Amino acid sequence: MQREVEIILMRQLASYLAMPIFIVDPEGNLLFYNEPAEALLGCRFEETGELPAAHWANLFTPTDSEGAPLAPDDLPLVVALRTRHPAHRDFWIVGLDGKRRHLKLTAFPLVGQAGRFLGAVSFFWEGDTR
């Protein structure tokens, strides 16, 4: 299956950047994650390849600042896919090293030439660890 050129270029950009990045298709399937994102997911892209939406969302459990689980619909990547608008929020995960991590995530939809909806991209920043 041929990837759209905008998605290909997004992957190539992501592979050069030092912040964790996820790229998903319009159905939420994880098409690519870069090396910094591998540290969050705990697995290498070369080993997993693409991941269905239902699978990758369960790899870590996001919570709010009080530790209450977040519904998938509250996650920025899902919001960006659903509304086709950018979304941002803070959340917390327990990392593979057992530490609780504060993450800031910005997601935005990808709209290509001729208005083609191609999916969404999310960028992660690590906040205070507590």
Place this chain on the structure above:
Amino acid sequence: MRVKLWGTRGSLPTPGPDTSRFGGNTSCVEVRADDNSVLVLDAGTGIRNLGRTIPGTTSRVDVLISHLHMDHIQGMGFFAPFYVPGLEVHIWGPASPLETLRARLGRYMSPPLFPVRLRDLPCNLTVHEVPSGSMRIGPFEVETTLVCHPGPTVGYRITEGNRSLAYLPDHEPALGVRGPLLGNGWTSGQTLATDVDLLIHDAQYTDAQYDDRVGWGHTTFSRAVEFAELARARRLVLFHHDPDHDDATLASLVSTLVKNERPAMPVTAGFEGEVFDL
């Protein structure tokens, strides 16, 4: 299906004795079906000579533009069929996010760059925009996909019966790729070129040239071969020759390429007037 190269040069027309073997006209390729239907790929300066061979009895001509860089549209105003009253002419090409294809073409086909406006051409002109997808033009099945090159750019795959051609004259599939080209559809243009009988592909730069021109939208000789092998093309014609590569240089580069890379398919540098019967 018969394919004829009318312009093989990239970037800038390069006439003169040093380029007479491979040619100095910019991108233009004729594709002729068994029933004599004609597709014209790009409107570089090579289109002028092509236009003079199209008989007055022709009822329809289709011009497929890959993108609107000047070397791909510069010959448009000198294409004889445009000036045949009532002749059905269709131009196909990519739009931009902000302007229609007709408006963008009109920027060149209007004063002060050109004296004749697009709307003043006496032919019966229709302009079509081609996002990704398939379409049928006469006996041809035409597939288009946006490909990696600065600005909206499409590649074409043209099929008649069981014969196929892929045309990717300006293409940088290796942009940002540090190792081998990626499979599984992760390389720009791959599906268009998969299993084609003839692949006409950008090969403007040597490896040394490319180091200073990453992101300019073109390919090296060796990456063109790698792309053709990834797509399992049956024949590769190198295209969009660099204006600085005269005949002797180009012949030497291709000879070295074939010797070193040992491509899985025949690889040659396209030359003006070359014909392929598929």
